[in-house]
Amino acid sequence: MKPQVLQLNPILVPAVNDQLASLYQVHKFFETADQQAWLRQHGAEVDAVVTGGHTGISRAMLEQLPKLKVVAINGVGTDAVDLTYCRERGLPVTATLGALTEDVADLAIGLLIAACRNLCAGDRFVRDGLWEQYPAPSAIPLARRFSGMRVGIVGMGRVGRAVATRAAAFGCPIRYTDLRAMDDVAHEFVPALADLARGSDALVLCAAADKAEGIVDAAILDALGPRGFLVNVARGRLVNEPDLTAALAAGRIAGAGLDVFVDEPRVPEALRQSDRSTLQAHRASATWETRAAMGQMVLDSIAQAVAGDRPAMSLTT
Ligand code: DGY
Secondary structure (H helix, E strand, O other), X not given: OOOEEEEOOXXXXXXXXXXXXXXXXXXXXXXXXXXXXXXXXXXXXXXXXXXXXXXXXXHHHHOOOOOOOEEEEEOOOOOOEOHHHHHHHOOOEEOOOOOOHHHHHHHHHHHHHHHHOOHHHHHHHHHOOHHHHOOOHHHOOOOOOOOOOOEEEEOOXXXXXXXXXXXXXXXXXXXXXXXXXXXXXXXXXXXOHHHHHHOOOEEEEOOOOOOOOOOXXXXXXXXXXXXXXXXXXXXXXXXXXXXXXXXHHOOOXXXXXXXXXXXXXXXXXXXXXXXXXXXXXXXXXOOHHHHHHHHHHXXXXXXXXXXXXXXOOEOOO
């Protein structure tokens, strides 16, 4: 009998699904009508869980899976899994560390350029035939230059560092904040987020949300100011969303590029309607290259766990 894998999220790379199906008995939980009934009947048979960084798995559900050998997160965010409980239980939780760094950093820079150069508004202007209707160059307001902007990075982990490398190539002076200064980072460390915001033209959020919920509030946005841009490729919960919508509506910041939101897939109407926001549907790691690499790491973690080995990517054991 093949080991049983419970899959909580769709995987978009066919080759990864094929591999999973050939090696394991896979149950697609997201297609299950009565999930509680399924857990009562089959929970005790599950060997491995595959989930997304944003979806995670609840402690209540973990408690219904007594034979579980691994929670393989197809992503890097661990904030939706109770790591303390998993550590106590001796249960490996793995993540695809390093696999999505470049893509997330690419999207951060893309969102920042899109926001300060009004790329989406420009696209709509052409697409909707407005250029022919209003051919005067003054029909579109001038934008802001990205090259040379003072970039403040919040969270200098893998993604933060990759954003810094890219921004440096655009001639941007870079400063950062984190829980502590990092010896191996040459950029200036700024302990207080408000100070970083005050001295930045763009604030890029790359931090884990576990210890930083709501850190970007009205005071931070006001410190960033009416010429400042906010980019979030980390977690929606880092930002006080009502404060952000109010700041955008009043022009208290210049714009925001957002890939993540507090209550995905629901995005506040005010953010959707704002001319100052550039929005994505939590797509930062969504390329073929990265998703294939992530899928391979998930496959490796499950294989190691079901063989009785400690998964190399385990964060809890
Ligand atoms: C992650 O890896 O945490 C991404 O945000 C997807 O959830």
